[in-house]
Amino acid sequence: MKLAIAGKGGSGKTSISGTMARLLARSGQRVLAIDGDSNPNLALTLGIPADQMGSMPTLPNDILLRTSDGAVLTQTLEEIKASHSVTGPDGVDLLVMAHPQHANTGCLCQMHATVRTIIDAVSNDARDVCILDTEASPEHLSRGTAIYADALLAVVEPYFKSLETGRRMAVLAQDLGLERVALIANKVRDEREEEAVRTFAAKHEIEFGGLVPFDDCFIAAERVSQAPLDHSPDAPAILAIDVIAQHWAGVRA
Ligand SMILES: Nc1ncnc2c1ncn2[C@@H]1O[C@H](COP(=O)(O)OP(=O)(O)OP(=O)(O)O)[C@@H](O)[C@H]1O
Numbered sequence: 001m002k003l004a005i006a007g008k009g010g011s012g013k014t015s016i017s018g019t020m021a022r023l024l025a026r027s028g029q030r031v032l033a034i035d036g037d038s039n040p041n042l043a044l045t046l047g048i049p050a051d052q053m054g055s056m057p058t059l060p061n062d063i064l065l066r067t068s069d070g071a072v073l074t075q076t077l078e079e080i081k082a083s084h085s086v087t088g089p090d091g092v093d094l095l096v097m098a099h100p101q102h103a104n105t106g107c108l109c110q111m112h113a114t115v116r117t118i119i120d121a122v123s124n125d126a127r128d129v130c131i132l133d134t135e136a137s138p139e140h141l142s143r144g145t146a147i148y149a150d151a152l153l154a155v156v157e158p159y160f161k162s163l164e165t166g167r168r169m170a171v172l173a174q175d176l177g178l179e180r181v182a183l184i185a186n187k188v189r190d191e192r193e194e195e196a197v198r199t200f201a202a203k204h205e206i207e208f209g210g211l212v213p214f215d216d217c218f219i220a221a222e223r224v225s226q227a228p229l230d231h232s233p234d235a236p237a238i239l240a241i242d243v244i245a246q247h248w249a250g251v252r253a
């Protein structure tokens with residue numbers, strides 16, 4: 001299963017992507033996490049120590065060859081992982097999209113194409129899961145970076161601008177041909193907020209893909225630079241993300 005996680009800035013994409021990746025790896029899946037944010041910070045949520053973040057390898061631009069038929073990787077996925085991934089706790093492999101090191105150095109087109117082709121290269125074996133954490137913009141959809149994902153989960157908070165961003169991303173994902181598109185309600189404080197997301201999803205005929213309650217465990221974990229899963233493994237939000245992860249990875253219906 002290949003999942004792209006999208007949504008408005010700060011909606012909780014990285015918190016959910018990283019925690020899902022860890023939980024799925026714990027339940028026996030082979031997990032490849034891809035940090036597709038040009039301001040990457042998925043590593044911390046995966047439990048990779050903060051002091052390693054400055055020296056993380058990033059994907060190079062020269063492993064993609066443009067051909068008349070499209071683009072091909074010049075290395076196998078295993079070779080790319082061997083030279084450019086970091087393996088974090090629970091065995092999650094992390095690939096980080098190259099991000100700007102200097103100002104005025106141009107666009108990330110080639111990098112988006114590289115990530116797109118890597119996602120295509122991930123096996124469709126039931127034990128393999130690929131989770132793409134995206135940045136807070138429709139770039140991954142407008143550029144087609146997420147085109148080989150099986151599903152797009154748009155993380156939304158229970159307020160209009162966040163819901164509307166999720167809806168726009170859902171429309172683009174459907175346009176891209178993704179088989180399944182759903183809204184994940186995050187930071188939900190009460191039944192009224194849950195109902196607001198469910199009503200919005202129903203009105204726009206978008207699947208309601210799960211709910212994560214508002215939980216101080218995320219902020220508490222960040223305060224001490226820890227992964228939420230390591231800091232508060234039994235917190236309500238972590239348990240809720242587990243339900244979502246198992247469901248969307250097809251492990252548990
Ligand atoms: N369920 C939750 N309850 C409370 N706080 C949360 C929850 N989910 C995420 N947060 C907090 O919200 C903030 C944003 O989370 P996160 O970085 O995961 O969002 P993001 O969508 O990846 O952001 P960006 O758009 O910057 O990439 C963080 O401080 C995180 O700790």
Ligand SMILES: [Mg+2]
Nearest residue numbers: 013014037134
């Ligand atoms: Mg993020």
